[in-house]
Amino acid sequence: MYVCICHVVTERDIRRAVEQGACSMRELRNELKVATQCGRCANCAKSCLNQALAEIGEAQGMAA
Numbered sequence: 635m636y637v638c639i640c641h642v643v644t645e646r647d648i649r650r651a652v653e654q655g656a657c658s659m660r661e662l663r664n665e666l667k668v669a670t671q672c673g674r675c676a677n678c679a680k681s682c683l684n685q686a687l688a689e690i691g692e693a694q695g696m697a698a
């Protein structure tokens with residue numbers, strides 16, 4: 635699913651960025667430019683970020 639139309643960023647792109655260490659909107663903005671143009675994707679991007687962080691955190695918790 636596309637999250638940011640302006641910069642063609644998908645949910646999968648956000649998840650990949652989180653897997654590579656991004657953990658804040660600022661980092662997503664720097665890496666993917668998400669929410670840096672019209673800003674309409676900001677809430678959706680934040681939800682995707684939080685979901686990815688939770689899922690990755692759970693996966694790491696299970697591995698430990």
Ligand code: FES
Nearest residue numbers: 638640671672675
């Ligand atoms: S849709 Fe993301 S900045 Fe416009």
